[in-house]
Amino acid sequence: QKLRIAVIPGDGIGKEVMPLGLRCLKAAALKFDLALEFTEFDFASCDYYLKHGDMMPEDWHSTLSAYDAIYFGAVGMPDIVPDHVSLWGSLLKFRREFDQYISLRPCRLLPGIPSPLANPGDIDFWVVRENTEGEYSSIGGKIFEGTEREVVIQETVMTRIGVDRVLNYALNLARSRPKKHLTSATKSNGISITMPYWDERLKALSAEGGYDDLKIDKFHIDILTAWMVLKPSQFDVVVGSNLFGDILSDLGPACTGTIGVAPSGNINPEGKFPSLFEPVHGSAPDIYGKGIANPVGMIWAGQMMLQHFGFKDAADAMMKAIEDVLAEGGSHIITPDMGGSTGTTESLGAAIEKKILGG
Amino acid sequence: QKLRIAVIPGDGIGKEVMPLGLRCLKAAALKFDLALEFTEFDFASCDYYLKHGDMMPEDWHSTLSAYDAIYFGAVGMPDIVPDHVSLWGSLLKFRREFDQYISLRPCRLLPGIPSPLANPGDIDFWVVRENTEGEYSSIGGKIFEGTEREVVIQETVMTRIGVDRVLNYALNLARSRPKKHLTSATKSNGISITMPYWDERLKALSAEGGYDDLKIDKFHIDILTAWMVLKPSQFDVVVGSNLFGDILSDLGPACTGTIGVAPSGNINPEGKFPSLFEPVHGSAPDIYGKGIANPVGMIWAGQMMLQHFGFKDAADAMMKAIEDVLAEGGSHIITPDMGGSTGTTESLGAAIEKKILGG
């Protein structure tokens, strides 16, 4: 089975971490005799936008549809292109138009990384985020522009199909885990139409599906963020809307020390369209060019990609390599966001690559 | 100057912490010779709802308009009345119909309270939350109900008037503080209509108002929650929409150890309507009846009320009493959420009352 992978480094540190991600994937391919084929694209970047006036060529959909997966760095240069232009012209288009309706984001305290929490406990949960609708709609507008009466409206849209499929995915994921515990993020006390609907569908689906073996609870998003800090070890699978999942999947990794390690799968479970794998961190213009971006999020995203396509041994080896290198530490290896001093993208990525190769 | 205060204990632990809040306010009144007049109401509670089929009597608006302030416990008994019914029928009505458009929430690491953060630093910031519009709209609905085509829509509404007044309030508050630093919570990369508008208004107002003396920055809400955990000492004044302010004002206090201490002012700055002072925590049905609810949030809310009406000495004394009692500690005094063992609502509240009286 050959895996055809479209490679899109994008902007900022996306361009810095991508080479290390690729080296680690190639190391795994060599070691486990996998057929990975990489094709790099320069679009879905602000550089491309500046040249062409658009984030992507017109035929991006058919071009990328020929691939099994997209391996994606980061997009955004807010000083040059407004974020909502660059993101809605690329990443958010992929998620929507390739129907990558599951955003899957692991949150785990890895060895050797100092947590900001005094007693982090055993942090090990998945965030399952709805990835195509909800608060990230493009419907709405402005009226009475420029006057005192100005009103801006944006609609949150939830469909039965969209809500059910992400909740079902999360229910099944929770069932596959030893703790069998699903937590739903809501805000039905304040956001009085969409959020009660979300709660209602969870109740209906868990009853219909006979999920009596699961522990299912729900928290309002405000207190849920508080619990992430006070007792993150209580979570197993956390499901949330597009916005709530976005928030929890930055906050969770922050509790494990840095969002620089967190990966993310944007998954079209039916495989009708390519799934996209990327680090959770963005393009980070503030540190771009220094060579100190943490490559682990990018490498771990590659690991998730192999896992997704069933290359279990290779995925396990990549994960173990990441863990071993972090556990060994060394301030000349580890990037500054994890407490390192002279460690760089290159030093850390190369150490993981070497470990995958069996060094 | 006599202060006429409407007292609404509400539900759950609201009923448990309110008596201690009142005792501390009465102690301050005695000590500083303030004329505080308290009138208690049983509405805006689920008990009232069960008896009358409504959260409040029809004439609630005129009844409460006769008071300078509302001292409020908490509302909600989700097992009996759905949260969106009880909240939209009481607290959220007050905020909206009394035009309490500023929700002001201090977040401070108090002495003696163990923070969940390993290195919390000096946490001392204000959350300024828009309190009447935004994501908490009641506009929207459902179509194709019960079918596969079901769609639920909820509108986020931001008005020029609503956005400008909260941003101006926050700009001025930041200017009054030594660090002069304002952070705006946004999500303009994903929520592409309302959030860019929020950013745009901040930019316009800070330029028009000549706030060159301020340091103004903005973070997307996802990374902002991460920074709350990684480095909360960087914040001074944080301004956010109704939803973002809600989230940050639970997460911030969690970083200071417990949301049980956090107070909140729902302020109508013009004094046209009564302002409302309440703890940030809710009715907490899970611990109701045990007598262990933390009374500090309620007492501190009383302190904010005195401060708001210019009773500076009394307010300072209340704050000092809270801090002194927490610093002295004692596991038979301090409630369990702050690391106490046999401490109760009564023991902690009484200790603060005594301290205010000069004991």
Ligand SMILES: CC(C)[C@H](C(=O)O)[C@@H](O)C(=O)O
């Ligand atoms: C109870 C709920 C509606 C309320 C809110 O979301 O505003 C609460 O969380 C708060 O922060 O005051």
Ligand SMILES: CC(C)[C@H](C(=O)O)[C@@H](O)C(=O)O
């Ligand atoms: C860049 C931004 C639009 C994106 C999001 O909000 O989804 C990012 O924060 C993420 O989590 O992938």
